[in-house]
Every structure is written in structure tokens, then in C-alpha cells.
Amino acid sequence: xxxxxxxxxxxxxxxxxxxxxxxxxxxxxxxxxxxxxxxxxxxxxxxxxxxxxxxxxxxxxxxxxxxxxxxxxxxxxxxxxxxxxxxxxxxxxxxxxxxxxxxxxxxxxxxxxxxxxxxxxxxxxxxxxxxxxxxxxxxxxxxxxxxxxxxxxxxxxxxxxxxxxxxxxxxxxxxxxxxxxxxxxxxxxxxxxxxxxxxxxxxxxxxxxxxxxxxxxxxxxxxxxxxxxxxxxxxxxxxxxxxxxxxxxxxxxxxxxxxxxxxxxxxxxxxxxxxxxxxxxxxxxxxxxxxxxxxxxxxxxxxxxxxxxxxxxxxxxxxxxxxxxxxxxxxxxx
Amino acid sequence: xxxxxxxxxxxxxxxxxxxxxxxxxxxxxxxxxxxxxxxxxxxxxxxxxxxxxxxxxxxxxxxxxxxxxxxxxxxxxxxxxxxxxxxxxxxxxxxxxxxxxxxxxxxxxxxxxxxxxxxxxxxxxxxxxxxxxxxxxxxxxxxxxxxxxxxxxxxxxxxxxxxxxxxxxxxxxxxxxxxxxxxxxxxxxxxxxxxxxxxxxxxxxxxxxxxxxxxxxxxxxxxxxxxxxxxxxxxxxxxxxxxxxxxxxxxxxxxxxxxxxxxxxxxxxxxxxxxxxxxxxxxxxxxxxxxxxxxxxxxxxxxxxxxxxxxxxxxxxxxxxxxxxxxxxxxxxxxxxxxxxxxxxxxxxxxxxxxxxxxxxxxxxxxxxxxxxxxxxxxxxxxxxxxxxxxxxxxxxxxxxxxxxxxxxxxxxxxxxxxxxxxxxxxxxxxxxxxxxxxxxxxxxxxxxxxxxxxxxxxxxxxxx
Numbered sequence: 118x119x120x121x122x123x124x125x126x127x128x129x130x131x132x133x134x135x136x137x138x139x140x141x142x143x144x145x146x147x148x149x150x151x152x153x154x155x156x157x158x159x160x161x162x163x164x165x166x167x168x169x170x171x172x173x174x175x176x177x178x179x180x181x182x183x184x185x186x187x188x189x190x191x192x193x194x195x196x197x198x199x200x201x202x203x204x205x206x207x208x209x210x211x212x213x214x215x216x217x218x219x220x221x222x223x224x225x226x227x228x229x230x231x232x233x234x235x236x237x238x239x240x241x242x243x244x245x246x247x248x249x250x251x252x253x254x255x256x257x258x259x260x261x262x263x264x265x266x267x268x269x270x271x272x273x274x275x276x277x278x279x280x281x282x283x284x285x286x287x288x289x290x291x292x293x294x295x296x297x298x299x300x301x302x303x304x305x306x307x308x309x310x311x312x313x314x315x316x317x318x319x320x321x322x323x324x325x326x327x328x329x330x331x332x333x334x335x336x337x338x339x340x341x342x343x344x345x346x347x348x349x350x351x352x353x354x355x356x357x358x359x360x361x362x363x364x365x366x367x368x369x370x371x372x373x374x375x376x377x378x379x380x381x382x383x384x385x386x387x388x389x390x391x392x393x394x395x396x397x398x399x400x401x402x403x404x405x406x407x408x409x410x411x412x413x414x415x416x417x418x419x420x421x422x423x424x425x426x427x428x429x430x431x432x433x434x435x436x437x438x439x440x441x442x443x444x445x446x447x448x449x450x451x
Numbered sequence: 452x453x454x455x456x457x458x459x460x461x462x463x464x465x466x467x468x469x470x471x472x473x474x475x476x477x478x479x480x481x482x483x484x485x486x487x488x489x490x491x492x493x494x495x496x497x498x499x500x501x502x503x504x505x506x507x508x509x510x511x512x513x514x515x516x517x518x519x520x521x522x523x524x525x526x527x528x529x530x531x532x533x534x535x536x537x538x539x540x541x542x543x544x545x546x547x548x549x550x551x552x553x554x555x556x557x558x559x560x561x562x563x564x565x566x567x568x569x570x571x572x573x574x575x576x577x578x579x580x581x582x583x584x585x586x587x588x589x590x591x592x593x594x595x596x597x598x599x600x601x602x603x604x605x606x607x608x609x610x611x612x613x614x615x616x617x618x619x620x621x622x623x624x625x626x627x628x629x630x631x632x633x634x635x636x637x638x639x640x641x642x643x644x645x646x647x648x649x650x651x652x653x654x655x656x657x658x659x660x661x662x663x664x665x666x667x668x669x670x671x672x673x674x675x676x677x678x679x680x681x682x683x684x685x686x687x688x689x690x691x692x693x694x695x696x697x698x699x700x701x702x703x704x705x706x707x708x709x710x711x712x713x714x715x716x717x718x719x720x721x722x723x724x725x726x727x728x729x730x731x732x733x734x735x736x737x738x739x740x741x742x743x744x745x746x747x748x749x750x751x752x753x754x755x756x757x758x759x760x761x762x763x764x765x766x767x768x769x770x771x772x773x774x775x776x777x778x779x780x781x782x783x784x785x786x787x788x789x790x791x792x793x794x795x796x797x798x799x800x801x802x803x804x805x806x807x808x809x810x811x812x813x814x815x816x817x818x819x820x821x822x823x824x825x826x827x828x829x830x831x832x833x834x835x836x837x838x839x840x841x842x843x844x845x846x847x848x849x850x851x852x853x854x855x856x857x858x859x860x861x862x863x864x865x866x867x868x869x870x871x872x873x874x875x876x877x878x879x880x881x882x883x884x885x886x887x888x889x890x891x892x893x894x895x896x897x898x899x900x901x902x903x904x905x906x907x908x909x910x911x912x913x914x915x916x
Contacts (some may be wrong), residue, residue, distance in 0.1 A: 169567075170566055173565075174885045182532070183550045186532065186551075190540050190544055193532045193547075194532060194536035197529060197537045197852070198532070198533070202858070202862075204533055208525060208529055209869045211525055211869075212523065216519060216522055216873050219877075223884070264536075410618075410662065411614065411618075413620065418552065422551075425555040425559075426555065427554055436566050439566075439574050440570070
């Protein structure tokens with residue numbers, strides 16, 4: 118068979134994870150910034166800006182997990198136990214913040230509890246995701262189709278750094294999302310937060326990017342070997358373009374440019390990660406072909422994915438379109 | 452105490468715990484989504500305010516229940532890998548794509564249109580809004596289709612081969628999806644979801660009728676739910692019987708455990724009650740009807756029914772659990788039928804359906820019965836297929852992740868704390884919503900963003916003008 122199904126699927130899974138990161142990224146970011154809003158009215162608006170879409174956003178996480186099980190079952194079977202603690206923490210945190218969307222409207226007395234669940238859950242879920250990502254980049258040792266590392270491998274200076282970086286990055290997405298979706302004082306506050314989180318995010322991206330090539334000789338070769346360097350150098354150049362867009366967008370008080378520039382930053386970081394990883398799915402030893410399910414599984418699901426993913430994107434776009442524009446503080450069914 | 456168990460037992464406890472919490476919400480939201488679609492359809496068709504009131508009433512309850520279903524479902528999609536990694540590696544090529552289809556064809560559909568259904572009424576027209584409600588309802592049913600196909604394949608695997616790495620590899624997708632137990636399990640579960648919802652709705656309706664027999668909303672919901680009970684309960688009992696016969700064909704050890712038979716009989720009795728003892732291989736204190744067991748299972752008074760002793764001891768499910776969970780489920784099923792028949796009798800007399808306080812009390816008591824029956828049914832089928840995850844081929848012990856007991860115990864404790872806190876609060880809020888009158892329901896809740904208008908006089912003036 119001429120078609121390289123594992124390759125196509127690696128692309129689709131990467132797309133699902135990217136869609137998750139940028140979509141749930143801003144709504145987790147809104148949760149991270151939530152405690153900084155002092156006025157109850159501002160909190161209501163922040164919550165309502167993501168309430169209609171968060172559920173769809175998290176579905177991409179289910180697709181990432183379920184898709185991995187379907188097409189790279191061995192990778193799924195290795196990554197989940199290796200990242201056991203951060204993943205369980207992430208799941209529990211997502212439970213707490215997810216129910217808060219409904220629960221906080223159901224009680225006056227207990228509202229502060231669900232506000233904490235929302236912001237605390239968002240923060241812990243993000244930090245856990247960042248650490249899990251860092252641990253995957255660090256590499257997962259495998260012997261005989263089984264995870265062969267220690268149970269605390271996911272804690273290291275590098276994973277702590279990636280955890281903090283993701284928290285800052287999602288906070289930036291959340292702040293720029295609020296700049297786009299809100300007005301008046303809340304928008305002003307969000308713009309200030311975007312400045313701070315923007316500078317911090319860029320600094321942390323820089324630190325992670327400089328550290329990563331030294332973790333694995335493979336990564337180093339990918340980025341600094343001649344002539345591959347010519348190609349991989351495009352990514353840092355585009356990062357500079359996004360930084361410029363973010364800077365001018367915030368300076369000119371643009372509604373849209375800061376958010377889309379920040380999304381651009383995330384996409385580029387993700388592409389950079391892909392450049393380091395390829396063709397491994399569980400670095401440093403398991404390639405996408407080692408981990409792939411048989412072609413019969415990949416082909417069967419691919420037919421559905423090719424039909425359904427465009428449909429999903431269409432009605433997701435429709436649902437964003439329905440809720441376009443600034444959040445009306447008086448809307449919501451509550 | 453938890454820390455004394457081995458890793459396998461803890462992993463099983465964790466799966467049973469998170470799964471049991473999870474199944475409650477889909478069992479409710481599958482039925483409720485369809486009910487909402489019916490209510491909105493009736494409102495669009497007849498323009499009677501009561502349907503709109505009921506739609507808005509149940510919509511808010513649906514939102515809370517659905518949210519809990521979503522978050523507990525995300526946990527499930529990762530539990531396979533965290534705690535059952537060997538199973539995931541081996542069965543992933545077969546069940547993974549089915550779950551992939553569930554996400555692609557159902558979860559996104561539900562999530563995409565749920566926002567429009569809950570928040571978008573003023574932003575889209577009534578036609579589009581109804582379309583969104585329908586898509587949410589259809590999504591829940593598509594989801595049930597795929598996940599029950601997965602579960603059924605694990606119970607009655609078909610259409611696969613095994614490769615060199617020991618993985619199950621799909622050979623014939625049609626045979627995988629429509630494996631022998633799937634149609635029975637699917638019908639049985641969807642009907643169970645509808646019955647569960649019908650009894651929740653009738654319980655709430657009965658509660659309001661007990662307080663005020665003239666409540667229009669309570670009358671309509673109680674009557675609708677009682678029609679469901681009267682029509683669906685007998686169908687469900689019939690479907691359950693067919694499902695049982697299918698199980699007898701493919702998983703005779705499970706049926707033996709359900710029936711409490713250790714010895715193989717020709718002309719087996721139906722044991723109504725007794726205490727199975729797996730050690731001594733005997734069901735004590737039997738209250739049994741001669742020959743009826745064979746008559747039900749084989750449709751012959753002298754048909755042979757296999758007992759547990761026909762299977763190796765390490766391949767038997769624990770009858771002590773399965774025997775009782777099965778009776779609990781069946782007992783509730785017949786009680787549901789009884790309530791349905793009672794309501795039919797009362798319909799013959801004018802308005803009696805709304806005035807029979809004993810019927811209302813019984814319906815109120817039966818409000819949560821569907822959840823108990825669903826859980827008991829799943830315990831029966833899941834414990835009954837032990838010691839296997841993929842029936843006859845992969846044991847539960849072989850399926851677990853290489854995670855040490857303390858890690859599993861810690862995460863189990865964390866799950867227990869968070870779930871009881873979160874879902875306890877959720878059930879409390881749902882009950883509080885249920886306590887409100889179903890008449891003249893505002894589409895918005897009193898205590899929402901709108902109250903902020905009081906704090907900011909500017910927008911309040913704008914809204915007022």
C-alpha cells in the first residue's frame with residue numbers, strides 16, 4: 118500500500134492536540150485570570166464569554182486521547198501510565214472546573230466555592246498539562262512494550278519550567294480572548310494582563326526552546342544540523358512576526374490582533390515541537406510506525422475522520438459565529 | 452484500609468467507581484435529551500405555554516446533568532490508558548476506532564449544539580434552535596450506539612484475529628460492530644435510559660401534584676411520563692428476556708451465576724431467592740419454582756441449564772454479587788410495570804390520574820429507581836463476565852497497567868473525594884431545581900448574570916428602556 122497511514126494519522130492526532138491546546142487554552146486561561154477579577158460582574162462576563170464553547174473545546178482532548186488509543190494504541194498504553202500522576206491531577210482538575218460553569222449559577226451561598234473550583238481547576242489542569250508535555254519531551258523509556266521509567270520521572274526542573282510556561286501561555290490566550298470579547302474596564306484590565314503575560318510567555322518560550330535541544334542529541338541534530346537548520350530557522354522567524362503582531366496589537370488597542378497573534382505563537386511552538394519529535398511519538402525510541410495500529414484500523418477510522426472532521430469544524434465555527442462579538446452582560450439563560 | 456489491597460483490586464475498584472458515577476448521567480441525559488426534543492416539538496406545533504414551561508424547566512436540569520456527564524466521561528477516556536494499559540495496547544486496534552467514531556460523530560455534535568440549545572435561543576430562530584435540540588438528542592443516541600458496540604465486543608468478541616504482538620486485529624468491521632450481543636444490549640440500555648428518565652420525570656411531577664393537584668405543568672409531565680412507563684416497561688421486560696437468552700448462548704457461566712445454579716440440571720428450577728456460596732458451590736435457603744428456570748431459559752420444561760460447576764473454578768464469575776444485582780434489576784423492572792399498569796387504570800376515570808395520592812406517593816418513591824436498576828444491570832453484566840475483559844481471551848489480571856498499588860490507591864482516594872464533593876453538590880442543585888414549580892418557568896434563572904443589573908445602574912436602565 119502506497120499510502121502511509123501512520124503518517125497521516127500522526128498529522129491528524131497532532132491537529133487534534135493543537136486544536137485542543139488553542140481552544141481549551143483560552144478558556145483555561147480565562148479560569149487562571151478569574152481570581153484577579155475583583156468585581157462579581159466582571160467574573161460573570163468572563164465566565165459567560167466561554168460558557169457556550171468550553172464543552173466543545175474539551176471534546177478535542179477526548180479526541181486526542183481516544184484517537185491515540187485507536188491509532189497508536191501502544192503509545193497510549195505507554196504514555197498514560199508514564200504520566201499517571203499529572204494526568205490524574207489534570208482529569209480531576211477538569212472535573213472541578215467543568216462543573217463550575219453550571220454550579221456557580223445554582224447557589225449564592227456556595228458561589229465562592231465554585232469560583233475557586235473554576236480558577237483552581239483551570240490552574241492545576243494547565244500546570245499538569247505543561248508538566249506532562251515536558252515529561253514527554255524529556256523522553257519515556259520503554260522496555261518490552263512497557264513503561265520502564267520511575268514513577269517520579271515527570272518531576273524535573275525541565276517539566277516544572279514547561280508547567281509554568283504553559284500556565285503563562287494559557288493566561289496570555291485568556292487575556293487576549295477577553296480583550297477581544299469584552300468592553301470597558303474589564304477589557305482595559307485584560308489588556309494590561311496581556312502585556313505582562315505576553316512578556317513572560319515569550320521569555321519562557323525562549324527558555325524552553327533553548328533547553329530542549331540539549332535534552333536529546335536527536336533534537337539537537339534536528340535544529341542545528343546543516344542544512345536542516347535553514348528550514349527549521351523559519352519557525353523562530355515566524356515567532357518574531359507573531360511577537361510583533363502581539364506588540365502592535367496591544368499598543369494600538371486592537372480587539373482581534375493580540376488574540377490571533379498569541380494563537381500564532383502557540384501554533385508555531387507546536388510546529389517546533391513537531392520538528393523536534395518527528396518521527397517519534399514516544400521519544401526517544403518509539404516511532405509512529407512502531408506504535409501504529411494495523412492499517413485496517415487506521416483506514417477504517419480515517420474514512421470517518423475525513424468526512425466528520427470538516428463537518429465538526431463547520432459546526433464548531435457556526436457555534437462560534439452564533440456567539441460572536443462582545444459578550445452581552447445580560448445574556449445567558451441563567 | 453484501601454492501601455492494603457493489591458494494585459489489580461484497586462484498579463478494578465477505581466474503574467467500577469468512576470464508571471458507576473459516570474453511567475448515572477448518560478442514563479439520565481439520553482432520555483432527557485429526547486424528552487426535551489419532544490417538549491420543544493410540541494411547543495412549536497401546538498404553541499401551548501405549558502410545553503415551553505416544561506422545556507425550560509427540564510433544560511436547566513439537563514444542563515447540570517449533562518455537564519457532570521461530560522466531565523466524568525473525559526475521565527473515562529483516559530482511564531483505559533492510565534489503569535488498563537495492557538488492555539489498551541492489545542484491544543486498542545479494535546475498540547479504539549469505535550470510540551474514535553463515538554467522539555467524532557457524537558461528542559462533537561452534542562457539544563457543538565449544546566451551547567446553541569442552552570444559550571442561543573435569542574440569537575437563532577426557533578427553527579434552528581429546535582434543530583440544535585434535535586442534534587443534542589441524536590448525539591446522545593449515536594454515542595450510546597458506539598460505546599455499547601465497544602462493550603458488547605468485549606463481551607462477545609467477533610470479526611478479529613490476533614497478531615504476533617498479541618494484539619486483537621480487526622478483520623471484518625461489520626462483524627466487530629454488530630457483534631452477537633450488541634443489538635440486545637443496545638436496545639436494553641436505551642430503553643433503560645428512557646425508563647430512568649420517565650421515572651425521574653414522573654417522580655418530580657408526582658411531588659408537585661402532591662403539593663398542588665391543579666398544577667398544569669405537573670399534570671402534563673406526570674401524564675407523559677406515565678405513558679412512557681406503561682408502554683416501555685413491558686417492552687423492556689421483553690427485550691431483557693431476549694438479552695438474557697443471548698447471554699445464555701454466548702456467556703453461559705454468567706447466566707449460571709445470575710440464576711444461582713452450581714449444578715447442571717435438566718429441568719432446572721427458577722430460584723427466586725437464596726444465598727449463593729461460591730466456596731461451598733451451593734445456593735442455600737432456596738425458594739425455588741421447579742422447572743421454571745429451564746422453561747424461561749430454554750423454552751422447554753426439561754431443557755438443560757448449565758451450572759457453574761461446568762466451568763473451571765478460576766473461570767467463574769462471583770455468583771454472590773451477580774445473583775443479587777440481577778434480582779434487584781428485575782424486581783425494579785416489575786415494579787415499574789406495576790406503576791405503569793396502575794396509571795392506565797386511573798386514566799379510565801376522569802382526572803383520577805391527577806388525584807390518586809397513593810399513585811403519586813408510589814411514583815415519587817420510584818423516582819430514582821431507574822438509576823438503581825441501571826447500576827444493578829451493569830453490575831450483573833460486568834461482574835458476570837469476570838474474570839475476563841475480552842471474554843474468554845484476555846483476563847482482567849492480564850489487562851492492568853504496571854502501576855504500583857500506592858499510586859492507584861492515592862488516585863482512588865482523590866477520585867472518591869472529588870466525585871462525592873462535586874456530584875453530591877450537583878445532585879443537590881438538581882433536586883433544588885426540581886423543587887421549583889413547573890408552572891410559569893422563566894427561561895432565565897432569577898439568580899444569574901441578570902442580577903448584576905442591580906449593581907450597575909447603567910445597564911439596568913438600558914435593559915429597562
